[in-house]
Amino acid sequence: MSGYSSSYRAVADATLMQLVHRKGISAVCSVAGSLPVLIVLMLLGQAIPAFSQSTELRKAQPRLWNPRDHVCILAYNPNHVPLVLPEPFTPPGLNKFGLSAGGWRDQLKIQSRAGAVQPFRVVVGDNVTFVVSYADTAGEGFNDPTLGSQRQAAFEFAMGIWASVLQGPATIKVSATMSPRGGGKTFALLASGSPASYYIDFAGAPFPATWYPKSLVQVIRGSDPDTSYADIMIDFNGDVDTPQVLGNISFYYGTDGQAGNNVDFVTVAVHEMGHGLGFLSSIDSLGYYGSGIDPPYPYPFDHYVGDADGNILFTSPASWQKVINNNVFWTGPFAKYAYDFTFNTAQGVPLFAPTPYQPGSSISHLDEATFSFGTWDLMTPLNSLTTHSPDPIVLGILQQMGYSLSNSRYVAPNQSGPADGSILHPFGTLADAVGAVPNQGSVRLLEGMYAGPTLLAKPLTLHSLGGKALITSGAGPSPKAVQTHSANNER
Numbered sequence: 001m002s003g004y005s006s007s008y009r010a011v012a013d014a015t016l017m018q019l020v021h022r023k024g025i026s027a028v029c030s031v032a033g034s035l036p037v038l039i040v041l042m043l044l045g046q047a048i049p050a051f052s053q054s055t056e057l058r059k060a061q062p063r064l065w066n067p068r069d070h071v072c073i074l075a076y077n078p079n080h081v082p083l084v085l086p087e088p089f090t091p092p093g094l095n096k097f098g099l100s101a102g103g104w105r106d107q108l109k110i111q112s113r114a115g116a117v118q119p120f121r122v123v124v125g126d127n128v129t130f131v132v133s134y135a136d137t138a139g140e141g142f143n144d145p146t147l148g149s150q151r152q153a154a155f156e157f158a159m160g161i162w163a164s165v166l167q168g169p170a171t172i173k174v175s176a177t178m179s180p181r182g183g184g185k186t187f188a189l190l191a192s193g194s195p196a197s198y199y200i201d202f203a204g205a206p207f208p209a210t211w212y213p214k215s216l217v218q219v220i221r222g223s224d225p226d227t228s229y230a231d232i233m234i235d236f237n238g239d240v241d242t243p244q245v246l247g248n249i250s251f252y253y254g255t256d257g258q259a260g261n262n263v264d265f266v267t268v269a270v271h272e273m274g275h276g277l278g279f280l281s282s283i284d285s286l287g288y289y290g291s292g293i294d295p296p297y298p299y300p301f302d303h304y305v306g307d308a309d310g311n312i313l314f315t316s317p318a319s320w321q322k323v324i325n326n327n328v329f330w331t332g333p334f335a336k337y338a339y340d341f342t343f344n345t346a347q348g349v350p351l352f353a354p355t356p357y358q359p360g361s362s363i364s365h366l367d368e369a370t371f372s373f374g375t376w377d378l379m380t381p382l383n384s385l386t387t388h389s390p391d392p393i394v395l396g397i398l399q400q401m402g403y404s405l406s407n408s409r410y411v412a413p414n415q416s417g418p419a420d421g422s423i424l425h426p427f428g429t430l431a432d433a434v435g436a437v438p439n440q441g442s443v444r445l446l447e448g449m450y451a452g453p454t455l456l457a458k459p460l461t462l463h464s465l466g467g468k469a470l471i472t473s474g475a476g477p478s479p480k481a482v483q484t485h486s487a488n489n490e491r
């Protein structure tokens with residue numbers, strides 16, 4: 001085993017496998033696109049100076065509930081009732097992320113929560129920590145005396161899902177609030193989410209003149225440009241839990257996916273956090289990018305948004321015809337490979353591009369008609385299923401923009417369904433995981449018996465989480481048995 005590092009640990013990862021994908025109620029991510037909305041630019045800190053290649057600039061903070069600021073507004077609206085958006089909203093406490101300030105939860109506090117999903121953070125959060133500030137006032141929203149603890153636990157579960165698939169170092173700080181946003185008996189806005197701020201031309205930025213979401217800035221440059229400020233902001237509509245809004249339908253705060261007729265809160269939170277990480281476009285209904293914000297530069301997402309011929313939209317003259325007619329595709333190779341391989345095609349990944357353009361939904365989501373089933377539904381605008389896991393296409397898009405994915409690859413014997421080696425979609429064979437894991441990465445065997453022997457032909461760390469397999473390092477003729485059901489037998 002020279003050159004290999006093998007350790008075997010039994011970790012309580014079994015809880016992670018309780019995530020199931022179950023059909024829920026329909027939740028529509030759409031906005032009332034025809035409303036005239038005033039663009040108001042809020043500058044934080046000092047005014048943005050003139051553009052300079054050598055200066056890190058922060059973009060004004062978008063306002064939640066304002067589609068013109070390129071935020072996602074998720075709605076429950078199966079009958080497509082015209083929705084009236086509330087006033088744009090800035091969560092209180094967005095700046096309250098000073099590491100010495102109160103009100104924020106660190107990793108240890110999340111781990112100590114009884115019944116929470118600490119394995120996400122301990123085992124698979126490869127140097128990524130999600131921190132949440134519940135900026136609601138006492139007794140409200142996430143601090144509600146009755147529902148607050150359930151809401152917090154569900155939200156932290158959603159954070160753990162993202163922590164399990166990303167690689168740091170990064171401490172991604174989320175400002176989460178829950179406010180009364182009203183609604184009707186059969187329709188309601190559910191949540192609004194966005195990156196909290198953007199940076200341009202920082203050291204190591206893959207593309208110049210591009211507004212990068214702050215969490216991605218952290219991952220790329222290895223440090224937080226402003227630890228006092230949030231990376232992601234999300235506001236949920238607390239009125240969904242009242243009988244006046246959606247009748248008997250409420251948010252479901254369980255983490256087992258058994259939402260029944262209710263709205264699965266974890267799904268909504270994971271979807272919005274995906275946007276907060278940067279899964280969104282700045283291209284508007286006229287084909288312009290940057291949304292008129294000065295300086296008007298694209299988002300990293302936009303660099304891979306093209307037409308059916310692969311022409312990148314934002315580098316060609318703007319026109320409204322380019323952003324409709326289902327003629328918008330993601331062209332980046334990581335996600336395209338996942339799509340082409342799984343769907344047996346050779347084209348770009350279809351993005352949501354209906355006619356007419358839908359502000360807040362168009363281009364910033366995967367195509368509804370193509371992906372509205374199974375595990376592919378998470379980042380579609382009609383987010384109608386209970387879907388807890390970012391699928392390989394979603395992860396490929398984030399990776400293309402500059403995120404690093406977790407170095408851990410999971411494997412479970414006889415696994416069926418989509419497999420990308422994530423905890424939620426483990427490979428079916430140890431050989432698949434070994435083939436996919438990067439050098440010095442980790443393969444984690446979930447419980448069960450594995451066919452073998454399997455050749456370990458690269459330097460990696462092997463963890464058994466209750467699994468049993470036969471392995472060989474290649475040169476030796478005799479396979480070694482790996483069996484661990486007891487804890488703490490590292491070697």
Ligand SMILES: [Zn+2]
Binds near residue numbers: 029074271
């Ligand atoms: Zn969305």
